[in-house]
Amino acid sequence: MTIEVRPFVAADTIPTWEVFHAAVHQTAIADYSPEQVAAWAPDSVDVALWRQRRLRSWTFVAVVDGEVVGFSDVTQTGLLDMLFVHPDYGRQGVARVLVTRVIDQARALGLEELHTLASRTARPAFEAFGFVVDRSNDPNWIRGHNLPNYTMHLSL
Numbered sequence: 001m002t003i004e005v006r007p008f009v010a011a012d013t014i015p016t017w018e019v020f021h022a023a024v025h026q027t028a029i030a031d032y033s034p035e036q037v038a039a040w041a042p043d044s045v046d047v048a049l050w051r052q053r054r055l056r057s058w059t060f061v062a063v064v065d066g067e068v069v070g071f072s073d074v075t076q077t078g079l080l081d082m083l084f085v086h087p088d089y090g091r092q093g094v095a096r097v098l099v100t101r102v103i104d105q106a107r108a109l110g111l112e113e114l115h116t117l118a119s120r121t122a123r124p125a126f127e128a129f130g131f132v133v134d135r136s137n138d139p140n141w142i143r144g145h146n147l148p149n150y151t152m153h154l155s156l
C-alpha cells in the first residue's frame with residue numbers, strides 16, 4: 001500500500017469529516033459507549049467551520065489510491081489536535097506516516113515539544129510514536145458527556 005501525505009486543501013473538507021466520523025463510530029467505539037461517540041462525533045457537521053478549523057492549523061491528509069484515508073494536524077503552539085484514520089485502513093501505518101509529517105512540520109516551526117489530548121483508543125499509537133502521558137483527564141466533558149482522555153507530550 002502506497003501512502004501519500006500532502007497538505008489539506010479545501011476539497012478535503014468532506015472526506016476528512018467522513019474519516020473523523022467513521023474513525024470515532026467504528027474504531028473508538030471499542031473504548032467508549034455509543035452515547036460517548038455520538039457526543040464526540042455528531043452525525044451532522046458545520047462544513048464551513050470544519051474547513052476553517054482544518055485551515056487554521058497545518059493539516060495533512062493521507063491518501064491511498066486517490067482516497068483520503070486519514071488526517072492529522074499541528075498548530076503554531078505545538079498542539080497535535082486531530083489524528084484520525086479510516087477503519088478500513090487501520091493498523092497499516094497510516095497514523096505513523098501522518099505523525100512523522102507532523103513532527104517534521106513542528107521541527108520546521110522551531111517547536112521543542114508536541115502535545116495532544118489522546119483518546120483511550122489513540123493512546124497506544126501515541127506511545128508507539130514516543131509520546132508520554134502527563135495526566136489522565138477524567139472527567140472531560142463534551143456536549144454533556146464524559147469522554148476521559150490523556151494529556152500527552154513528545155519532546156522533539
Ligand SMILES: CC(C)(COP(=O)(O)OP(=O)(O)OC[C@H]1O[C@@H](n2cnc3c(N)ncnc32)[C@H](O)[C@@H]1OP(=O)(O)O)[C@@H](O)C(=O)NCCC(=O)NCCS
Nearest residue numbers: 023084085090091092093094095096119121122124125128
Ligand atoms: C488511533 C489511530 C489514529 C491509529 O491509526 P492507525 O493508522 O491504525 O495507526 P498505525 O497503523 O500507524 O499504528 C501506529 C502504531 O500504534 C500501534 N497501535 C495502533 N493502534 C493500536 C491499538 N489499538 N492498540 C495497540 N497498539 C496500537 C501500532 O502497533 C503501531 O505501532 P508500530 O508501528 O510500532 O507497530 C486510529 O486507530 C483511529 O483513528 N482511532 C479512532 C480515533 C481516535 O481515537 N483518534 C485520536 C483522537 S485523539
